[in-house]
Amino acid sequence: MPSLNTVLVTDCGSTTTKAILIERKGDAYRQTFRGETPTTVEAPFEDVTRGVLNAIAEVEELSGRSILDGECFRTPSRGNEGIDLYLSTSSAGGGLQMMVAGVVKNMTGESAQRCALGAGAIVMDTLASNDGRQPHEKIDRIRALRPDMILLSGGTDGGTVTHVVELAEYIAAADPKPRLGMGYRLPLIYAGNVNAREQIENTLAKNMALSISENIRPSLERENLGPARAKIHDLFLEHVMAQAPGYKNLMSWTGAPIMPTPAAVGVMMQSLAKRQGINIVGVDIGGATTDVFSVFDQVFNRTVSANLGMSYSISNVLAEAGLENILRWIPFGIPEADLRNRVKNKMIRPTTIPQTLEELQIEQAIAREALRLAMDHHKTLATSLKGVQQERSISDVFQQQASGTSLINMQCLDLIVGSGGILSHAPRRVHSMVMMIDAYELVGITELAVDSIFMMPHLGVLSTVNEQAATDVFFHDCLIPLGTCVAPLGQGKLHEACLDFEVRGVAQRRLDVGSVKWGEILLRPSADWDGARLTLTPAKGVDLGLGKGERWERELSSGVVGLIIDCRGRPLDLPTDQTQRIDVLRRWNHSLALYPNPAP
Amino acid sequence: MAHAYTPGLTVTERTVLRKKRLLPLPGAVLVAKGEAVDSTTVVARTELPGKVHVLNVVNQLSILPADIRDFMRKKEGDEIERGEVIAEDKPFISWFQTQVESPVCGSIESISDVTGQVLVREKPEPLDVVAYVDGTVQEIVPEQGVVVETTCSLIQGIFGVGGEAWGPLVKATDTPEEILRSTHITAEMHGAIVFGGAYAGWDVLQEAKTHGLRGLVVGGIDAQDLKTLLGYDLGVAITGTETIGFTLIVTEGFGSIPMASKTFDLLSQHGGAKTSISGATQIRAGVIRPEIIIPVQQAAGQASLVFGERATTSREGIAIGDPIRVIREPYFGQIGRVSALPTDLQTIPTESQVRVLEVELPNAARIVVPRANVEILEG
Numbered sequence: 001m002p003s004l005n006t007v008l009v010t011d012c013g014s015t016t017t018k019a020i021l022i023e024r025k026g027d028a029y030r031q032t033f034r035g036e037t038p039t040t041v042e043a044p045f046e047d048v049t050r051g052v053l054n055a056i057a058e059v060e061e062l063s064g065r066s067i068l069d070g071e072c073f074r075t076p077s078r079g080n081e082g083i084d085l086y087l088s089t090s091s092a093g094g095g096l097q098m099m100v101a102g103v104v105k106n107m108t109g110e111s112a113q114r115c116a117l118g119a120g121a122i123v124m125d126t127l128a129s130n131d132g133r134q135p136h137e138k139i140d141r142i143r144a145l146r147p148d149m150i151l152l153s154g155g156t157d158g159g160t161v162t163h164v165v166e167l168a169e170y171i172a173a174a175d176p177k178p179r180l181g182m183g184y185r186l187p188l189i190y191a192g193n194v195n196a197r198e199q200i201e202n203t204l205a206k207n208m209a210l211s212i213s214e215n216i217r218p219s220l221e222r223e224n225l226g227p228a229r230a231k232i233h234d235l236f237l238e239h240v241m242a243q244a245p246g247y248k249n250l251m252s253w254t255g256a257p258i259m260p261t262p263a264a265v266g267v268m269m270q271s272l273a274k275r276q277g278i279n280i281v282g283v284d285i286g287g288a289t290t291d292v293f294s295v296f297d298q299v300f301n302r303t304v305s306a307n308l309g310m311s312y313s314i315s316n317v318l319a320e321a322g323l324e325n326i327l328r329w330i331p332f333g334i335p336e337a338d339l340r341n342r343v344k345n346k347m348i349r350p351t352t353i354p355q356t357l358e359e360l361q362i363e364q365a366i367a368r369e370a371l372r373l374a375m376d377h378h379k380t381l382a383t384s385l386k387g388v389q390q391e392r393s394i395s396d397v398f399q400q401q402a403s404g405t406s407l408i409n410m411q412c413l414d415l416i417v418g419s420g421g422i423l424s425h426a427p428r429r430v431h432s433m434v435m436m437i438d439a440y441e442l443v444g445i446t447e448l449a450v451d452s453i454f455m456m457p458h459l460g461v462l463s464t465v466n467e468q469a470a471t472d473v474f475f476h477d478c479l480i481p482l483g484t485c486v487a488p489l490g491q492g493k494l495h496e497a498c499l500d501f502e503v504r505g506v507a508q509r510r511l512d513v514g515s516v517k518w519g520e521i522l523l524r525p526s527a528d529w530d531g532a533r534l535t536l537t538p539a540k541g542v543d544l545g546l547g548k549g550e551r552w553e554r555e556l557s558s559g560v561v562g563l564i565i566d567c568r569g570r571p572l573d574l575p576t577d578q579t580q581r582i583d584v585l586r587r588w589n590h591s592l593a594l595y596p597n598p599a600p
Numbered sequence: 601m602a603h604a605y606t607p608g609l610t611v612t613e614r615t616v617l618r619k620k621r622l623l624p625l626p627g628a629v630l631v632a633k634g635e636a637v638d639s640t641t642v643v644a645r646t647e648l649p650g651k652v653h654v655l656n657v658v659n660q661l662s663i664l665p666a667d668i669r670d671f672m673r674k675k676e677g678d679e680i681e682r683g684e685v686i687a688e689d690k691p692f693i694s695w696f697q698t699q700v701e702s703p704v705c706g707s708i709e710s711i712s713d714v715t716g717q718v719l720v721r722e723k724p725e726p727l728d729v730v731a732y733v734d735g736t737v738q739e740i741v742p743e744q745g746v747v748v749e750t751t752c753s754l755i756q757g758i759f760g761v762g763g764e765a766w767g768p769l770v771k772a773t774d775t776p777e778e779i780l781r782s783t784h785i786t787a788e789m790h791g792a793i794v795f796g797g798a799y800a801g802w803d804v805l806q807e808a809k810t811h812g813l814r815g816l817v818v819g820g821i822d823a824q825d826l827k828t829l830l831g832y833d834l835g836v837a838i839t840g841t842e843t844i845g846f847t848l849i850v851t852e853g854f855g856s857i858p859m860a861s862k863t864f865d866l867l868s869q870h871g872g873a874k875t876s877i878s879g880a881t882q883i884r885a886g887v888i889r890p891e892i893i894i895p896v897q898q899a900a901g902q903a904s905l906v907f908g909e910r911a912t913t914s915r916e917g918i919a920i921g922d923p924i925r926v927i928r929e930p931y932f933g934q935i936g937r938v939s940a941l942p943t944d945l946q947t948i949p950t951e952s953q954v955r956v957l958e959v960e961l962p963n964a965a966r967i968v969v970p971r972a973n974v975e976i977l978e979g
């Protein structure tokens with residue numbers, strides 16, 4: 001490949017198309033300019049390239065770089081003219097929407113879900129032989145959905161044929177139509193028992209665009225998601241993208257295949273976890289959905305909570321979390337009817353922003369619950385394989401572990417990266433940090449960061465072409481380290497000693513020292529603490545994740561917020577009495593300097 | 601630069617509205633181009649495939665799937681009646697014979713020698729699409745439906761529930777600020793589309809149902825009452841298929857908010873006129889807002905702008921003097937005119953830095969609000 005000096009990357013989202021310019025500056029790549037314009041997939045334009053060209057025009061205007069010659073890119077770059085590479089991701093028009101099917105709901109059904117979600121899809125429904133629905137209900141449901149693609153799995157290799165063919169018969173009877181374009185057959189990937197392939201072809205090949213992939217669950221002990229995910233990406237480009245307005249043109253412009261936006265974020269998260277050797281959680285809380293990505297012990301998982309978001313779906317957060325759970329985070333009294341009306345008004349006018357502090361606090365209360373619910377959802381799917389037979393010996397009598405346990409162990413979590421308007425654009429960075437600490441009830445020692453301008457999709461697709469460029473930009477321009485959270489496990493008696501901390505810098509110079517009691521939360525700005533060492537000495541019986549009373553010493557990274565020592569206890573227990581609860585919240589908020597002029 | 605304001609809702613005295621009336625599946629168009637239609641005219645018809653029923657024949661007959669065809673009395677595509685025998689076994693003594701009867705009237709969809717299942721499909725159900733508004737057929741979409749054109753007064757609400765309905769328009773309150781009371785709803789309003797002022801409480805919604813109103817248009821309702829009305833807490837604003845007894849359209853939002861006087865005056869002008877309404881709302885990309893359509897006579901030589909066509913011309917954004925409504929606390933519901941458009945970002949009480957505008961209220965007071973928190977009152 002010729003030298004890569006200037007790269008333009010766009011992400012065509014449902015609402016806006018975001019373009020970023022990446023340029024080589026000396027030995028490193030940096031993100032230099034950014035443009036954002038409305039996405040133009042829908043009427044009256046119905047051509048995604050209009051929005052892309054508008055976003056690029058904005059980058060041209062801001063950078064002074066001449067990128068386009070009419071509707072063609074000037075390549076290669078020369079001085080302040082042209083680019084070397086153009087790439088794009090897309091979730092416009094609702095992204096990739098899939099229906100998946102497996103024989104047993106929590107075995108091949110879950111594997112199929114993980115496969116589709118990891119490929120960047122939204123899973124509209126999971127069909128299974130044991131999903132509790134009558135056959136006619138299943139058929140009605142398949143017919144009612146208009147997915148972009150279906151993934152059919154089921155049966156280990158050499159296992160059941162009958163059940164997976166039965167599912168195929170339901171799909172054939174429903175004869176589902178694709179969401180986009182009436183003139184093409186709905187793509188269906190079969191990734192189940194190899195012995196059923198012939199019968200599947202006989203049942204489905206006539207009315208559907210059938211592709212065969214390797215079994216995603218060749219045995220109960222093994223999941224093989226890679227080949228089916230690659231097939232989903234291929235079909236996404238060949239069938240789905242080709243039907244969306246303007247995408248044929250867009251595909252001809254890009255230097256690498258267009259990726260679904262969440263798949264690109266997944267690539268970036270995996271690359272980061274691998275490079276740093278850490279366990280990581282990423283969350284992107286949008287207006288309509290919340291995506292959660294995790295890499296624990298190098299196992300990648302993604303879930304999307306389709307109706308948990310901060311604008312279009314904000315009312316659903318209230319419905320799912322319940323009024324009590326929202327109210328527990330609001331540091332003032334508000335009548336129930338008023339809160340409900342405010343939430344519904346945000347739902348029907350989703351682009352509005354809080355103007356008053358009260359409104360901001362309400363939105364941040366709702367965000368905590370959306371983040372919590374999305375993580376609960378993630379934990380249920382990011383599990384070890386279910387149905388695996390385990391050999392047990394006498395030594396396992398006291399430590400039995402069921403199959404299907406969640407892989408998300410917050411004690412082993414090293415880093416959380418948050419993105420989405422409510423986190424990335426919070427008026428104070430400490431808001432983002434505290435929202436995530438509260439929502440996830442972090443334990444042990446965890447670093448937190450936010451994605452500055454939701455650049456991860458761009459960098460994910462860039463990393464498939466030039467990993468160095470993606471990494472440079474990620475650390476220099478994308479990731480904003482917020483700081484470190486320390487939170488002991490369990491609860492202690494209010495106002496009793498919980499832990500002592502000490503921070504030492506170069507040549508053992510003491511930078512900070514203090515004690516924290518149970519029930520308190522403390523913030524220490526740490527902007528100049530990069531490389532300093534943090535020593536935590538828990539009080540008797542207090543566990544910081546290494547065992548009761550065990551000291552913890554480690555290097556501390558600096559962050560724009562700092563070090564938060566959270567001794568409020570886990571699980572976080574807020575008073576049920578409103579006056580007491582508001583008093584406690586105000587005290588914590590004051591301690592964290594969360595809002596201007598906090599009440600003492 | 602993305603526009604930082606919410607495109608407003610349309611409240612217009614006269615426009616030409618073209619409504620696509622399309623079938624979900626290919627079918628037959630029943631009217632001709634140029635034909636006059638009213639809201640109840642069936643313009644297109646198709647047949648929805650019948651429901652599928654699954655019969656596990658091999659289990660019932662205790663046979664192997666591979667042998668199923670030897671026991672079937674019907675084959676794929678055969679018409680069958682309810683209770684008709686479709687398969688039977690062949691015992692030595694006929695007295696012990698087991699027969700499988702069809703649970704429905706329809707046809708045999710498929711017979712599987714892998715699973716041993718027989719799929720039976722019910723007869724197709726006819727599905728009609730009506731014109732919904734009084735007007736003329738402007739365009740035929742072959743096998744799919746028509747475009748009906750009507751010259752009308754058009755009012756968009758912010759949120760609605762319930763489907764398409766039509767009936768005479770009846771005023772229930774004297775002013776847009778008045779609270780709609782249950783006593784305003786009377787038995788004479790049966791079959792009508794009733795509009796009122798700032799707020800309708802739960803008792804009003806109940807009365808609307810009791811007296812058989814076709815539609816109710818009001819400034820605001822409480823979210824809690826919506827939950828009670830629907831029987832569930834609406835999570836995402838995708839509506840239009842609810843069956844609550846009438847169609848409800850909210851013009852301003854949740855809470856007690858006076859109906860915009862322009863909306864109230866326009867509705868008042870058309871008291872008694874036949875009106876078509878739809879509560880269908882969708883607030884994601886491809887926005888659909890609830891609508892009130894009142895067909896009016898097109899005066900000779902009077903040209904009206906076709907609704908929706910202006911969307912293709914680029915609006916430069918909001919301008920000084922534009923009438924706007926504030927759509928977020930602390931000034932929620934206030935109506936005024938833009939008096940200044942500062943270009944620099946300004947810090948608001950949340951400490952966010954945003955683009956703002958200044959609004960002059962009818963009482964000459966001036967307020968500053970984020971540009972994202974206003975919507976233009978479209979005419």
